[in-house]
Amino acid sequence: MAEVKKVKGWRDVAIGGLVEPGTSEQYNTGSWRTYRPVWHADRCIHCLQCWAFCPDSSIVVKDEKFSGFDYYHCKGCGLCAKMCPVKGEKAITMILETEAAKAEKK
Amino acid sequence: MALNLKKLSHKPEMLAPGHRACSGCTAPFMIRLALKMVEDDEKLVTSIATGCMEVVTTIYPFSAWKCSNIHCAFENSAATLSGAEAAYRVLAKRGKVKEKFKFLAMGGDGGTYDIGFQSLSGAMERGHEMLYICYDNEGYMNTGIQRSSATPKGAETNTSFAGTAKPGKEQHRKDLTACLVAHDIPYVAQASVHNIRDLGDKIYKGLHCGGPAFINVLAPCHRGWRIGVDQGVEYARLAVEANFWPLFEVEKGLYKINYKPKTQLPITDWLKGQGRFKHLFNDKNKHIIDELQAEADKKWKQLLRREAESLEDAKAAAPAQA
Amino acid sequence: MSTTAVSKGAGSKFTPHEIMGLSGNEAAAEALKQVNPDVAAVFPITPQTELMHKFAEYVANGAVDTELINVESEHSAMSATVGASAAGARAVTATSANGLALMWEIVAIASSLRLPIVMPVVNRAISGPLNIHCDHSDTMGCRDLGWIQLYSEDSQEAYDNMIQAFRIAEDKSVMLPVMVTFDGFIISHTMERVEIIADDGVVRKFVGEYKPENYLLNAQHPVTYGPLDLPDWLFEHKRQEVQGFLNAPEVIKKVGREYGQITGRSYDLLENYRMDDAELAVVALGSTAGTAKAAIDELRDEGVKAGLVKIRCFRPFPGKELCATLGRCKAVSVMDRSFSFGLEGGPVFNEIRGAAYGAGLKVPMVSHIYGIGGRDINVTQIRGIFEGLKKLASGGRIETVENYVGLRE
Ligand SMILES: Cc1ncc(C[n+]2csc(CCOP(=O)(O)OP(=O)(O)O)c2C)c(N)n1
Ligand code: SF4
Ligand code: SF4
Numbered sequence: 001m002a003e004v005k006k007v008k009g010w011r012d013v014a015i016g017g018l019v020e021p022g023t024s025e026q027y028n029t030g031s032w033r034t035y036r037p038v039w040h041a042d043r044c045i046h047c048l049q050c051w052a053f054c055p056d057s058s059i060v061v062k063d064e065k066f067s068g069f070d071y072y073h074c075k076g077c078g079l080c081a082k083m084c085p086v087k088g089e090k091a092i093t094m095i096l097e098t099e100a101a102k103a104e105k106k
Numbered sequence: 107m108a109l110n111l112k113k114l115s116h117k118p119e120m121l122a123p124g125h126r127a128c129s130g131c132t133a134p135f136m137i138r139l140a141l142k143m144v145e146d147d148e149k150l151v152t153s154i155a156t157g158c159m160e161v162v163t164t165i166y167p168f169s170a171w172k173c174s175n176i177h178c179a180f181e182n183s184a185a186t187l188s189g190a191e192a193a194y195r196v197l198a199k200r201g202k203v204k205e206k207f208k209f210l211a212m213g214g215d216g217g218t219y220d221i222g223f224q225s226l227s228g229a230m231e232r233g234h235e236m237l238y239i240c241y242d243n244e245g246y247m248n249t250g251i252q253r254s255s256a257t258p259k260g261a262e263t264n265t266s267f268a269g270t271a272k273p274g275k276e277q278h279r280k281d282l283t284a285c286l287v288a289h290d291i292p293y294v295a296q297a298s299v300h301n302i303r304d305l306g307d308k309i310y311k312g313l314h315c316g317g318p319a320f321i322n323v324l325a326p327c328h329r330g331w332r333i334g335v336d337q338g339v340e341y342a343r344l345a346v347e348a349n350f351w352p353l354f355e356v357e358k359g360l361y362k363i364n365y366k367p368k369t370q371l372p373i374t375d376w377l378k379g380q381g382r383f384k385h386l387f388n389d390k391n392k393h394i395i396d397e398l399q400a401e402a403d404k405k406w407k408q409l410l411r412r413e414a415e416s417l418e419d420a421k422a423a424a425p426a427q428a
Numbered sequence: 429m430s431t432t433a434v435s436k437g438a439g440s441k442f443t444p445h446e447i448m449g450l451s452g453n454e455a456a457a458e459a460l461k462q463v464n465p466d467v468a469a470v471f472p473i474t475p476q477t478e479l480m481h482k483f484a485e486y487v488a489n490g491a492v493d494t495e496l497i498n499v500e501s502e503h504s505a506m507s508a509t510v511g512a513s514a515a516g517a518r519a520v521t522a523t524s525a526n527g528l529a530l531m532w533e534i535v536a537i538a539s540s541l542r543l544p545i546v547m548p549v550v551n552r553a554i555s556g557p558l559n560i561h562c563d564h565s566d567t568m569g570c571r572d573l574g575w576i577q578l579y580s581e582d583s584q585e586a587y588d589n590m591i592q593a594f595r596i597a598e599d600k601s602v603m604l605p606v607m608v609t610f611d612g613f614i615i616s617h618t619m620e621r622v623e624i625i626a627d628d629g630v631v632r633k634f635v636g637e638y639k640p641e642n643y644l645l646n647a648q649h650p651v652t653y654g655p656l657d658l659p660d661w662l663f664e665h666k667r668q669e670v671q672g673f674l675n676a677p678e679v680i681k682k683v684g685r686e687y688g689q690i691t692g693r694s695y696d697l698l699e700n701y702r703m704d705d706a707e708l709a710v711v712a713l714g715s716t717a718g719t720a721k722a723a724i725d726e727l728r729d730e731g732v733k734a735g736l737v738k739i740r741c742f743r744p745f746p747g748k749e750l751c752a753t754l755g756r757c758k759a760v761s762v763m764d765r766s767f768s769f770g771l772e773g774g775p776v777f778n779e780i781r782g783a784a785y786g787a788g789l790k791v792p793m794v795s796h797i798y799g800i801g802g803r804d805i806n807v808t809q810i811r812g813i814f815e816g817l818k819k820l821a822s823g824g825r826i827e828t829v830e831n832y833v834g835l836r837e
Contacts, residue, residue: 008664009664010663010664010665010667010668011668013167013661013664013665013668014642015542015603015665015668015672016540016541016542016543016603016642016653016665016668017166017540017541017653017654017655017657017661017665018642018651018652018653019164019166019167019168019169019651019652019655020167020169020651020652021122021169021171021172021173021174021649021650021651021652022122022169022170022171022172023122023167023168023169024122024123024124024125024163024165024168024169024170025122025123025124026124026168027124027125027126027168028124029123029124029125029126032129033129047111048111048112048115049111051111051115052111052114052135052139052302053135053302053339054135055127055129055130055131055132055133055134055135055138056123056125056127056134057119057121057122057123057138058123061115064112064115064116070123072123073123073124075129075130076129077129077130077335077336078130078335078336079130079135079336079338079339081336082336082337082339082340083339149647149650151515151644151645153511160656161656164652164654164655164656165655165656165658166655166656166657166658166661167655167661169652169655171650171652172650173650174644174645174646174650174651174652174653175644175650175652175653176510176511176514176644176652176653176654177653177654177655178507178510178511178534178537178653178654179507179533179534179537181503182503182504182507182534185499185503185504185507185508185511186507186508186510186511186514187511188497188499188504188508188511189467189469189497189507189508189509189510189511189512189513189514189515189517189519190511190512190514190515190644190645191511192467192495192497192508192512192517193466193467193495193511193512193513193515193516193517193519193645194515194645195495196466196467196493196494196495196517197466197515197516197517197645199493200466200493202516203516203645203647204647205647207645207647224500224501224504225500225501225503225504225507227500228499228500228501228504229504231500232497232498232499
């Protein structure tokens with residue numbers, strides 16, 4: 001994937017405004033988050049509902065199993081937590097970013 | 107093909123993250139799913155109408171599309187893709203393109219029900235082998251939430267305010283799916299983002315029916331509907347449970363209802379909690395709720411009748427048993 | 429169509445020709461047949477309709493294997509052409525007046541996506557009131573939408589321009605769509621003697637195989653066409669479009685010369701007719717150039733030093749070349765077949781006067797607007813224009829800048 005730089009002059013960009021595929025990956029939408037999804041391994045049944053409903057392709061799946069969040073892109077919408085079918089306390093819960101940051105500092 | 111998420115997780119992700127859709131928008135995961143509904147040896151060319159999904163996925167110099175995508179204008183997603191599909195046929199015939207390609211056009215309800223209606227109708231009539239998916243969020247969301255012909259009666263938008271003189275949008279929604287059924291194309295369906303198994307199957311069928319296909323997908327916009335960021339999927343489900351948005355398909359003219367609620371929810375279960383319908387819950391506007399209920403009931407009965415007729419037709423067309 | 433199959437004698441340095449009686453529409457369709465484009469989107473509108481009929485007939489009879497898209501409007505015609513071209517196909521469509529107006533939005537998108545589409549436009553007055561006859565309000569109205577515009581004087585030029593248009597559009601240093609225009613009815617429906625390149629293979633070799641660089645059907649390298657281009661980028665992309673126009677004149681001239689080497693008919697941006705020592709000149713485009721030539725021949729016989737500059741290529745605008753010839757004259761009239769409402773003088777006039785100012789020309793220059801909605805223009809009327817120029821050349825004052833020819837007062 002071509003690295004996109006924002007400083008190119010008119011001579012250096014592809015004509016017609018063509019764009020390379022998948023380049024949005026370089027854009028950080030993780031900074032939009034006010035809530036952060038957190039995963040609870042013990043409760044997860046790896047049904048992949050969260051993965052299917054994530055609008056931002058931010059649930060990482062490896063070998064058909066939940067394996068983490070892509071926090072560079074996750075916008076913290078909470079759909080993954082909402083769609084988690086686990087009864088009782090869900091395998092994904094949402095916490096405030098500010099709380100998460102505090103916890104990280106400790 | 108029954109959708110299996112575990113199997114599906116092996117398919118490459120064709121809509122990259124980093125697009126700028128609102129947090130919690132339901133359309134992007136619908137598109138993610140759609141782009142996976144091709145076989146491994148099939149490539150996709152997509153087109154998209156001006157509107158939220160186009161704008162958020164292609165802000166220069168970034169693109170979320172990993173397959174080819176073209177945005178031309180607001181009203182011509184279907185016409186533009188019909189040109190690409192024609193190009194494919196001739197270039198394949200002339201040996202210049204060797205791979206198998208599938209064609210997927212998309213547009214919001216504004217770009218589909220309204221300004222793009224003619225272009226869609228033309229492309230379907232001409233028989234291009236392509237699937238058109240309308241992600242119906244019941245309004246022109248990208249320009250700041252205006253009414254479209256898909257907006258339900260009574261809904262408040264920025265061009266159909268609920269004021270002292272007017273109670274929100276004054277007309278019932280247009281039944282676009284029925285309009286497309288009238289085109290007698292091989293495959294027409296209505297689906298919802300909350301039921302991805304049904305949705306995935308339909309998209310697969312639409313892409314592989316050998317002709318033009320159309321799927322109308324209810325894809326709530328939490329901004330326009332004024333619901334919680336994480337409630338889009340839930341409100342899509344409620345619309346289906348209330349028979350406001352039945353899930354059905356019409357294959358070669360024969361109707362099949364894909365989901366029948368065990369007990370139909372009252373329309374108010376769907377309306378309440380949506381900010382755009384808040385004003386309906388006072389005595390002055392209560393009649394609109396009754397009208398919405400009556401419309402949903404009428405349409406549902408119509409659909410049941412059509413399904414029953416289709417069963418008869420299918421029986422009559424089947425060869426006699428020896 | 430009547431055909432007299434005469435090949436130029438063996439030993440001619442030019443490729444063999446067939447001489448045919450063709451209308452402009454038939455001539456353009458013949459060129460398209462010989463090129464055999466990948467995709468053609470068609471929709472009827474007078475006076476372009478017969479072009480499309482003829483081409484559809486070629487498709488039906490297998491003379492071409494072009495994919496024909498019978499769209500439901502011109503808006504979709506241009507949209508489908510854009511889709512086909514972006515997909516990697518050589519794509520064409522054709523239209524007139526209201527059809528062009530309906531596709532306006534996409535006409536601009538086609539050029540901004542740098543798609544080398546070729547589109548014959550049979551000139552007709554833009555409504556309203558409704559009129560189906562020739563003037564240039566349609567193509568002049570979209571002079572700033574980023575298309576190269578080649579105007580044709582007769583059916584022969586319509587044919588020749590069509591073939592050259594593909595080479596010009598697809599040149600990697602240009603990559604801009606080309607409109608080939610010819611006057612509705614006057615050219616489109618008048619049968620004329622046209623020399624057709626006898627061997628389709630020669631045409632196809634001249635035009636070459638279309639090799640797109642970035643295209644939707646490239647399985648190895650998918651691409652996104654038509655992004656949201658915000659204030660931080662659109663300027664740069666538009667400047668690139670300008671570069672296509674800056675590169676185009678040399679390409680147009682080169683292609684015109686090479687075409688001449690094959691056919692004996694070379695093309696430039698302008699055609700100067702009896703301009704070497706001309707003191708009085710008119711500037712015209714389209715079929716009127718032919719009428720002007722007849723008037724000039726008469727005037728020359730009478731000893732008047734009259735001449736014509738015919739603009740073949742209106743976009744890119746050959747300002748420098750025009751000034752180089754017109755600068756030697758004593759008075760000039762620019763003939764416009766359309767208005768530029770709210771501006772004194774027609775569009776061609778104003779562009780030439782602008783270029784003349786830049787070049788420091790002091791030649792008195794007037795605008796003559798004529799032929800609106802298909803109103804006839806004849807030799808006598810053009811002689812009348814020269815009468816006025818005579819007065820200007822001998823020190824007369826310009827009384828009105830915008831003058832009308834053939835208007836009932
Ligand atoms: C010809 C034209 N008219 C109007 C617009 C402005 N416009 C851009 S997007 C849009 C609304 C899109 O609504 P919809 O198709 O429902 O998609 P959504 O934004 O809801 O996803 C409008 C009106 C335009 N781009 N082009
Ligand atoms: S919070 Fe939203 S964006 Fe983040 S992983 Fe969950 S579904 Fe995806
Ligand atoms: S406004 Fe609505 S449809 Fe548009 S991106 Fe946001 S949530 Fe999605």
